[in-house]
Amino acid sequence: MRFWWLLLLLLATFSVDAQTEEAPQPLPAPPGFESWQAVLDQARGTTIYWYVWGGSEAINAFIDTFYGEPLLEEYGITLERVPVVDTVDVVNLILSEQSADIIDTGGVVDLIWINGENFATLKQADMLYQDWAETIPNSVLVNWEDPAIAYDFGVPVEGDESPWSSAQLHFIYDSARMSEDQLPSNYDELTVWIEQNPGRFTYIAPGPGAFQGTRFVKQVLYHVSGGYEQWVGPWNPTLYAEWAPRLWDYLNVWETNLWRGGETYPATENELLQLFANGEVDFALTQATSGAETYISQGLIPETSRAFTLTEYAIGDYNYVAIPRNATNKAAALIVANLLLRPDRQAGHILPESGFGLGYAISLDRVNEEDRALLEASLAQLGETAADPAALAAAFAPDLAPESQSVIEQDWEANVLR
Amino acid sequence: MKYFRWIALTLMIIALILPLITFLLKAFARGWFFPQIIPRTWSLAAWERLFSPQSDLLPALLNSGIIALTVTGVALAIGFPAARVLGIGHFPGKRWILLVLLAPALVPPLAVSMGLSTQFLRLGLSGTWIGVSIAHLIPVLPYVILTLSGLFARYDLRYEEQARSLGAGSWAIFRRITLPMLWPGVIAAGLFAFLISWSQYLLTFLIGGGRVITLPILLFASTSGGDNAVIAALSLVMIAPALLVLIFASRSLEQGTIR
Known part of the structure; x- marks a missing residue:
């Protein structure tokens, strides 16, 4: 409320004294x-x-x-x-x-x-x-x-x-099950972690209504292709055609060591949270700045849950x-x-x-x-x-153009799920 | 044979009651994780939220109840004479009429709903409980007519002739002969009508435009999230009236049966 009055005051000053250069441009109605x-x-x-x-x-x-x-x-x-x-x-x-x-x-x-x-x-x-x-x-x-x-x-x-508000995709782990220094810090370390802990990792199946899964796969695409910078701007099918096979290879290498051998994936954010809460997998995904606490306070996951981010490619919007x-x-x-x-x-x-x-x-x-x-x-x-806000900011990556959504979802189903 | 009946009964009870028990546990649990067999912490939080003054639950219950009862009444009033003609009468084109009547139950609901929504908007019926009730009649009527016409097909018209020959008027025949003889079927059809209306989501949302909040609107919205306690509590509230109606109906079914 106070801010609002201040702004009105500023606007009023501006209209009275048009020469004041520091006053902000009055907003159009x-x-x-x-x-x-x-x-x-x-x-x-x-x-x-x-x-x-x-x-x-x-x-x-x-x-x-x-x-x-x-x-x-x-x-x-x-x-x-x-x-x-x-x-x-x-x-x-x-x-x-x-x-x-x-x-x-x-x-x-x-x-x-x-x-x-x-x-x-x-x-x-x-x-x-x-x-x-x-x-x-x-x-x-x-x-x-x-x-x-x-x-x-x-x-x-x-x-x-x-x-x-803004959201940024990152991970949740349970501090009662693993310590902070056991966490992977980038995608290659995650690959090693998956290999060493068979059946303990999965992600949300990309698909309509599960954009977090699609987003996670896009993050891996950024990693595989060496960065997000080249993807900024309009959808580039040629670039995608060049890197997509590598992406599916990368995900397929994980697959046999995923939860249920990658035969099936949780369909929604909540299914993944439940697998995590019931101790079937060791990581869940979140979009919240407040990290694990949002779900802890609702009794959805254990109180010892914590949020963290990999050092790169946490897609935010x-x-x-x-x-x-x-x-x-x-x-x-x-x-x-x-x-x-x-x-x-x-x-x-x-x-x-x-x-x-x-x-x-x-x-x-x-x-x-x-x-x-x-x-x-x-x-x-x-x-x-919550994850460290500075770490999240450092790992920030923008999302891909909207055309990518259905292409990635369909290709993932054809190349990874089957 | 006797044993067989008991086994069947037990199996049915298990199939019906066991899921309800899970719902009961979930509705009062907080953070129920594997491998706990029974929740470790109990909580009334979900119920407190649902019954807090800000909650939409009570108005939604009222809306659902008014709409479902209206739909049941109107569907029986329309369906009963229609079923009589279709069940007893023989006339050309009867099959086609049946097909048209059943069409709403066969066509995908979204296709019907979107078109209906536009028509109802033009007619100014959208956003009102009356509009929603009329819309509910569309999926409800096929079930009511089908249930009742099956009954009429086996109905012996000579009972009515007998009554008429003894001097009974149309109303007396309906009240003393037709209705009592068909009572179990009427109850079953009414049950169908009530339950189908009670559980409509898409039609209610599109025709009601979000202005007519019923129980399924709340329940479906919350199942799209992950708060199991609230989902379970809402589900119990949703099932409760249906169970009551079922119990009431089964009692009057027993009474109405002609032995």
Whole structure:
């Protein structure tokens, strides 16, 4: 709240004294609105329908209180969270509204938690409210120059969705079963580890609904091909054709020593977590900045679980919220998107209590001293169950272009699973 | 023969009860890992969450109940006369009519649902419990009609003629002859209707547009995650009314049987 007033004040100073060069550029008003104040006025006393993946009661409860309460108290907005099994259901809902000629307003969905393919589908169908994400006040805290934010699975964001948090794929182990110095630190060491510990490692089968598995295979592809730099940019089928055989060879060398001899693989993140929790395998995968704690606090894995990362190629990305073109309550949706980026909310969502514990979407360099201290304190609070944030940052790699997704999934099935 | 019946009964009880016991254990367990046979730590956390004031559970239960009961009532009202004609009557094109009626049960649900969703949006029925109830009738009716028409095929119309010759009016015949004779079938058809509506997810989501939250919407959403305690607790809540209906129905089945 304080930050928000500060920003208003800055904006006010700017309009009074146009010569002040240090004042930031005033943000344009969101499309269809006169000013941010108009957004606030229009949203007061309304209800927003926010469609969110509902697979975790912890996340559900967190959203209802951590965002629902300030929305009601500070902005007079009632939050109705709609739980969904899979975001693609919401995409279908919006597309059927489109075919019923509900195009510019009158839709049931005001805001969606989204990324990747679903974003691409709605963008392609021209069913997104456009050019708004860089107009909300807190968007100045986001580093839009970072390609990992400006491109969602390679699709340019172009102000059509606003980031909420970040995720980065890394590992979980059980400190009661193995010590830190027994952990592999890169892919070659992992290969040796698998050979020495037959049946104790597996990964999630790449496939629709299990993007973590696909992502893990991409990480191995980066390793096999000697780095991610050459893969940045549009999808390069020639480069892929050159390296794919080596990738499948690499994974097939592992296979006989994997869990169940690689005859079958866990199909989802949760199946892998359960194998890990029941002691069938020694590593699980996580995307959370808060590492193992997110799952420990839900009783899903043993309390002695810890997170760690290999030194290279931990693929990271951002997740976003988007507003459908036919959203009925765009004003309130803008306010929620803005609230998600507010430093005090960001400092809260990275903690395991949120149920997801994902990383920041805002940049520490762009907030004021006070907020920076707050955000750093939250990071420090993550403690020993999380991987070292510095190690994660050092191992960061961007994702491949979206075309790679289905190609890798199909080729993996043909070359590794069979 | 007697032994055989007992063995069959025991096997059925095991098949029905054993999974429920696992659910019961899971719903009250926290961090239940192999090789523990019984959970080491017990917790009411899942139940507290489900029944907290913020939870959507109670409104969802109410929605599910209202919709399933409405669907059952309407499906029987439509299905009963339809089944009578289809079961007793002989007329050209009867097979085709049956096929059309059964089509919704044979075509993949997603294909039907997407088209329905657009039509319902145009009609302004989306996002309402009435719209959802009407949509549920589509998968429900084939089962109701099929169950009842099978009964009518073996129904002896001469009972009704007898009653009429003794001076009974249409209503009296229906109430005193037709209904009591077909009662077990009506109950079975009603059960089908209730349970099919009670467990609809996709239609409810697409037609309700996320504005009509029923129990399956909550349950399916949570099964896409990994919180076993909450999934188990929700499943128990989901099964409970179905079990109650089943027990109630089986009792009235016994009473209704003409011996």
